[in-house]
Amino acid sequence: MRESALTPTRQREMFSWTVSSPSSEGTMPPTTEPDLVATETSNGGANHLQTRTLSAAWNRRQNAVCVRHAFKHYGSNKKPNVVLSNLNMTVAKGTIYGLLGASGCGKTTLLSCIVGRRRLNTGEIWVLGGKPGSRGSGIPGKRVGYMPQEIALYGEFTIKETMMYFGWIFGMDSSEIMERLQFLLNFLDLPSQNRLVKNLSGGQQRRVSFAVALMHDPELLILDEPTVGVDPLLRQSIWNHLVQITKDGNKTVIITTHYIEEARQAHTIGLMRNGRLLAEESPHVLLSMYGCPTLEEVFLKLSRKQGNSSSANLSELNVSNNISLASLNWNRKDDPVYVTDESGVIGLNFHQSKEVLITDSINGHLDTLHSKTSKATTKIEEALDCDDCGDCASDCCKITTKGKMRALLQKNFLRMWRNVGVMLFIFALPVMQVILFCLAIGRDPTGLKMAIVNHEFNGTQRECLPMDGCNFVDLGCRYLQHLNNNSIVQVYYPDPETALEAVRVGDAWGALYFTENFTDALVARMVLGKEADEETLDQSEIRVWLDMSNQQIGLMLNRDLQFSYRDFAQSLLSACDQNPKLADVPIQFREPIYGSTDPSFTDFVAPGVILTIVFFLAVALTSSALIIERMEGLLDRSWVAGVTPFEILFSHVITQFVVMCGQTALVLVFMIAVFGVECKGDIGWVVVLTILQGLCGMCFGFVISAVCELERNAIQLALGSFYPTLLLSGVIWPVEGMPTVLRYISQGLPLTMATTSLRSMLTRGWGIDEPDVYMGFVSTIIWIVLFLTISLIVLKVKRG
Ligand SMILES: Nc1ncnc2c1ncn2[C@@H]1O[C@H](COP(=O)(O)OP(=O)(O)OP(=O)(O)O)[C@@H](O)[C@H]1O
Structure with a gap:
């Protein structure tokens, strides 16, 4: 690494110069976009400004990551917990960017916005030339490798299965994945590929998580504290690897770490505090500027300075208004981010960057020019964005890919198969419920x-x-x-x-x-x-x-x-x-038209019980599925890998469908064949309706899963909905016995019409052409569509 040849004094002089030199023309590096620059001076004020803005926009797209005026808060607008506050960040292509800052200062939030996991409240982000989440940007997706702070791996998977899962999502084929796996096993000193992740030590799990991020050799690696729990030797070899992969200028790394000193190996360091960047420079410049022997001391100095500053000075400190040296070094990457005479800009706090000067000018004196140019700028920026997707042969026009579906389905089935409790829940519980129902309900009391x-x-x-x-x-x-x-x-x-x-x-x-x-x-x-x-x-x-x-x-x-x-x-x-x-009393009861002269309560309740068992088992299975994944950080990781909410839901629908078929078969066999519950109708339609009700329960589970943040809320909602549904659906008492208003409410519930329909099929032997029967199917399908739509909307909204 090359040290800056400039003394701190000289650097400060240059800093003053940048403040007093509003045009700062000389600081602009040679651009690789001659057309835009060529028009800068030739067309007067508006054109000049438009061209400069466009030039800035174009430049932002040339960096690996460019964040401008980012604001992000959690909580409501009335009581916001502001996490990012007018933050600017520039990560040049082919560099390692160390993002440092105290716990809770917003690093993870910033990274999750960069990978498209969250959206800013205001401000803009460009990642690899596109906006995260836009079609064809590849972000979230395979262009980025993300290692979140939490382990975010499936404990029931082996290391190999974990790699296969993410490899397939990234569109790699199995042989490619195996090759890469061997390299990563050696490089990260991982145990046998057949070991279950849950049985690995914390440090090993972190390394597997790191391996997942490296798996597909992405253009942009985003690593949230990858070296926690890793021994010093391996930590060094990780850093060596990062330096190695960024050498040719095609790969970029953003890394957060609490070991501030290890970040000396980064090309640029962003020091973050209270949602702002205090500095964004090369480690060597930071050290020499502040005359500190360690980065930690620099950080302390800057933090104190920020703490002591008035709000006016804060903006000065906020180097978010900088042109970072990294950005000024453009795409030339031999010596990535050092202060060079060639770059023409030296110093830490030269807050009046070209870009900001333009923005400031627009705000201060050139409002009219801005309004004239902004529309044109937006159009051109939109045009740039439209190019993201390219032709439809690429993945961006497909609803899903074979690899992703394969990965998601295997994950769902493996997770079920490897979890004895879940397997018992799926298959033993319905059988037990049917047996208990048939033995305990409907028989005449004795003794x-x-x-x-x-x-x-x-x-x-x-x-x-x-x-x-x-x-x-x-x-x-x-x-x-x-x-x-x-x-x-x-x-x-x-x-x-x-x-x-x-x-x-x-x-x-x-x-x-x-x-x-x-x-x-x-x-x-x-x-x-x-x-x-x-x-x-x-x-x-x-x-x-x-x-x-x-x-x-x-x-x-x-x-x-x-x-x-x-x-x-x-x-x-x-x-x-x-x-x-x-x-006898003079009333003659002839042979009943439907049912028997000695009707059984069991026959009345059985249809509702069959549907309730299948419906609520599905609710229980799915209502926590997404929440557990979300809480473990798995959902985030899959999303960043490019999996969409639609794909996640679709894979669960398929998995649950298979499970539902098994459950339906068990419930009906035990009810009808073993306990002799009457079935006069077409068993085919009975099976179809039961499976549809299971799917309906599953979709209701998705809604709960999507709406609730915590598992306990999901359980409360699922249990809370059980009794009202049971009581109002005519399962244990005829709907005809309810007050009129309740009857209407009852008809609107997912189980009511289906129960009437199944009862009509089982005890009356009615066919699908009877309104009472087909309305059960119609209402179930409507509920499925409704629940799925709600889940998709909630999941999409929550991704922001
Ligand atoms: N989902 C969330 N809802 C509400 N507040 C959140 C959420 N996620 C983070 N925060 C808050 O935002 C702030 C920044 O959190 P963030 O995780 O981004 O910090 P960090 O710098 O990554 O911290 P650390 O180094 O400890 O991981 C914290 O005060 C945190 O409590």
Whole structure:
């Protein structure tokens, strides 16, 4: 490296000169754009200014990175946390640029704006001649290699799989990747390529992360603290490598580090503080300018100076208004960024650069000229940007590439396959849920105790003996024989008071009382008919007190007691050669049109349960997928590598589709084949609707994933949405039982129409031509499209 031949005094003199010399014409290096310069003086003020501005714009594009008047804040506009404040930065092609600054000063934010991860609030950035994020700029994409501060690697991948993943995204073929991998393994002293990343030490993981950035030999390397946790020997060899790759002038490196002294090896150093650059010079110039032995001391000096300065002086300190020596050295790269006589500009704080002078002049005195020229300038700059994409044979016109889809799909499947918990969640959980549902829901309760008081036995608590035939004795006993012994357990009590007390204390679900002349009164009631007196009617009644606190049990006992009386009376009439129909109420329930005479609650709930299981499993799987990747920095890394939100969503849709098919098959096989849930309709349509509901759940999961920053918020949202959806979708109770307003809301939910549709197919056997059926499909598809659109929009907005 070549030292500056100028003394600090001389440099300061030159600094004063730059301040007092507004034109600073002499400082302009020879441009390689003669056309623009040629018109500078020939067409008067406006043309002159326009040409100068264009020249500046053109020049910015010639640097590897050029940041102008960058402002960036986090948080709301009302309470902004300003991170970048009128920052200018110029990184010449073929140089190493060391970005130094205290923790939290905004280095990572600046880098993420440069790689197109974030957008500035105002200001401009040119990277390799284009604007990050513009079509065909290659940024984000394969022109840049990015090593973020966090490890940002897939722990479940081996080193080789990691390289394959990023290599495919960058459009490399497998043999190329393997070749490069071997080099990187040796160069970075990495362990076996088959080791899982999660099993590597912290330092090894950082080196793998570094290897990923180097993988495709990009034009621009952006390294956020690559040497943390790396031993001094390897650190030196990393720096040697960076110096080596920048030597031929085609590669540029921007590197941040907390080891300030190692940055001496950079060609240019940007010292950053409070969102501004305090200096942007070669390390040697900085040292000699400030007469400090170490860069750390220079940084301290500058920081103190900034701290002490009034706001007016701040702008002077803010060398963001500089032409950096790096930029002035243009594209000649033999000796990248040193103070040379040839460059004509020396010094640190010559804040009145040509470019800024033009801007200042425009603001101060030449507003009108500016307005005339700005439109033309914008047009020409737009024209320059339009050239970015070139012809459509390049990747920039494609929605996706084979390599990217291959990488993303392999990543999704591998992550699932290698995670036992996830595999169990995907396949064991739905089966378990179906089994539990079929065993626990819809069956009649059994073993319900009933307190019986039969005064026909004169207070004795003896049990009834079996009896039949046409005899009219102990009819109370005969009735009790018809009770379903499976569901009702008869417990005898001596008097009504103790029986009722048993119900009150929860020992029985109800009490049954037969008066002492129940048989006689019942016979008299039958024989006398309308002649029967009030007392006869009263004595012939079986008195029942039920515990109706449990509706299901209460209603079932009520139903069973009535059916038992019908059976008892019919058997007695039959035994006495009478028509048993006389015992029935005069309503004849014929064979139902749909369903059975003894409908099961399971059959009612099963369709909703099938869809709920598939829907919410998909929500659970996807709602955290993107968040975990985002929190680990993986999403950022993939985005910087050129993967789009569309590609990420699309790859998840395909992965989830495969998973969904497996889940649907398991759920339906267990529901229908194993537990015998009725399926009268076309099983093909049942399968299609179930898979569509799974996809719908997945898309809802994407929305949650895109909206929520933290996993716990995603879990809260997913769980929070579960109950309202379940309750309002007619899964466990008919929609017809809801208040009118809720009914409308219910119809708008993703599960309601689908549940009605599936129920119609399973229990009624209806086909797809029935409105109730096809509306389930239509509403599901509409929800899928809606959720996907929302996710894409949110992801795109959040990328900014
Ligand atoms: N996503 C974010 N939302 C809100 N504030 C943020 C976000 N990211 C960073 N910040 C804030 O912006 C400031 C600059 O952060 P940044 O990560 O850019 O600093 P840095 O110089 O890279 O720090 P370090 O050297 O410790 O990595 C910090 O105050 C940080 O708290």
